[in-house]
Amino acid sequence: MPASLAGSLAGVVAMDGDQVIGMGRLVGDGVKYFYVQDLAVLPSCQGQGVGRALLNRLMGHVARTAPASAFVGLFAAEAALPLYQRAGFTMGDMTGCSGWWTRSTTERKPRCFSLQIKRLSSGFLLC
Template sequence: MALPDRYELICEAPDVEVYLRLRADAGLSPKTVEQGAAAITGTWFFCHVRERATGRVVAMGRVIGDGGWYFHIADIATHPEHQGAGLGRTVMDTLIGRIRAVAPPDPYITLIADPPGRRLYEKTGFVDTAPSVGMRLATSP
């Protein structure tokens, strides 16, 4: 899918403040500046989309992983005012394309699918992992 002319794709991380703001604007859980900075430095590959006219970052996504066989897609976010323009698909295609270009054959690519993103992820080729399910460590009291 071609990116509309009013946008440009940047294959690097945005500033931490921009990353945190877009997460919040897109309805993702809030994070601290320290968490955001660590997320950016700990990322294997990051890309974002910005409006050409304003320079405003309106979509993003990143990959964390070992660079060998395991890759996890995270922080897929599109600002609500820009949803429906194919930006999320462009970000997903860019992330997956980078993995396939650099990783050895048959990389294991995962993500956690919140309901709003499921349709995009399914269109990109992701399937449920059933009978396996994602798990997380519960926070301490």
Template sequence: MSDAYTLIEGAPAVADYRRLREVSGLSPKTQEAAERGLRGTLFAVTVAAGGRTIAMGRVIGDGGAFYQVVDMAVEPEHQGRGLGRRIFAALMDWLHENAPNSAYVSLVADGDARHLYAKFGFEPVMPASIGMARWIGGRPARGT
């Protein structure tokens, strides 16, 4: 990672979290959802540049049997510089150090992100399993 970028352990501030999700194309979250969700973080890292948070990634779960990698987000103008790989590597290092050997780690790979995750040993679970989701209150519209 370039000297212009600093990797920081810890969850992002609520405002940064909400902004990064939206600008990177992830579904928006309300203030309440962000506040409550960030409290459930097991481990997170952010990347700062010029004094502001420009990328993030988190691990959530029960702390024993199940973990999920979520909120992998990099501001569009900083994409393509290896920041996602650096964030994901830090999350995986933490999981290898803290999760039991029998832990199941899952994630949802949006678009081409699946190629990054595959480099860390993640593979599709289909056809044996299929991921499913439901949004309470309906799927949020992007950009709202």
């Protein structure tokens, strides 16, 4: 996980005192393609504008660093769609796909899993 976080273009953390209540990051090429990744807010803090503030901060990074136009994509749980739609994201004409790649000495095959909300041991709800 540390290498994954270190490979991010930008990251934000929401704090309530000394407690982390949310986080998000951007990945991509840093020029034309950006992806909102791992936007998460503690369930007890959802619906209070934390996710919106994190997303706004990440989109501010895109606005400061991207050329006149850039692609910003994301995968979202159905429950999180209103957050992204209020920020101007649309479903568009693309269908998202996901899969896990495993290293093999003979071949590489995606093992696909459906998108779902995952509750981690830390209590975060990934969006």
